[in-house]
Amino acid sequence: LIKMAPTHVLRCCQRGLAWIPVIFIALVVCWSYYAYVVELCIFTIPSIAEKIIYMVFFHLSFVMFVWSYWKTIFTRPANPSKEFCLPKAEKEQYVKEERPESQQEILWRAAANLPLYTRTGAGAIRYCDRCQVIKPDRCHHCSACDMCVLKMDHHCPWVNNCVGFSNYKFFILFLCYSLVYCLFIAATVLQYFIKFWTNELPDTHAKFHVLFLFFVAAMFCISILSLFSYHLWLVGKNRSTIEAFRAPVFRTGSDKNGFSLGFGKNIAQVFGDERKFWLLPIFTRLV
DSSP, X not given: OTTTSOHHHHHHHHHHHTTHHHHHHHHHHHHHHHIIIIIIIITTOOOHHHHHHHHHHHHHHHHHHHHHHHHHHHSOOOOOOGGGBOOHHHHHHHHHOOOHHHHHHHHHXXXXXXXXXXXXXXXXXXXXXXXXXXXXTTOEEETXXXXXXXXXXXXXXXXXXXXXXXXXXXXXXXXXXXXXXXXHHHHHHHHHHHHHHTTSXXXXXXXXXXXXXXXXXXXXXXXXXXXHHHHHHHHHXXXXXXXXXXXXXXXXXXXXXXXXXXXXXXXXXXXXSOGGGTTSSSOOOOO
């Protein structure tokens, strides 16, 4: 039956299943909001002043976290511009040509006036047969999104999107604010976690939520911290995850630092020139 099913039906099922990790994160975040605001702040914390302070800082971190997560998910990956597509005549000639050497000759002619510095491992022009485009530098084909993505970093199942040129800043901020969110929850819940654990506070319906909230926040803190630190290192080096594992090949050979402009300019390439916008999930990066 699976073999008989139309391809587009299978594709739709695949796309639907791809949202499961995002839905899981959304449910965890919704529960954490309820557990913190209702069960901890309203029902457990006795001090009015403490409640207000916790609620204000919690909502600040929550809004920034959700905003950056939303932007990472729903920002469409950037694709190569039309100038990187083969003209109709060359495209037909490329498809008809069977010899790889002749195909490369067609690509070299078409790429003569394009700003290309990287090559394949064999020194050839990078071309995507699936999208039928000459790949710009740092561009890679994503099999999950079925498209070529500019400055592709990786396809992230937790955002069901490709992380690349158009949303890499949002992804970094998503990691940053999710870490802040989890750290804030863990730090402020800790004293009440200990009180419930030692039975200093009476058993109520809030006990389960508070205990579990601390464990979940601490667990996410550990996993996010390592990923966030790694991507900060990549930003400082001006490398993508792909380039960290496989150095880009230039005309003169492979060079893992081939795109590095120096620490300051590397950061500006992702976050933009205006520092006042660095911490906001709005598109400010340099081309």
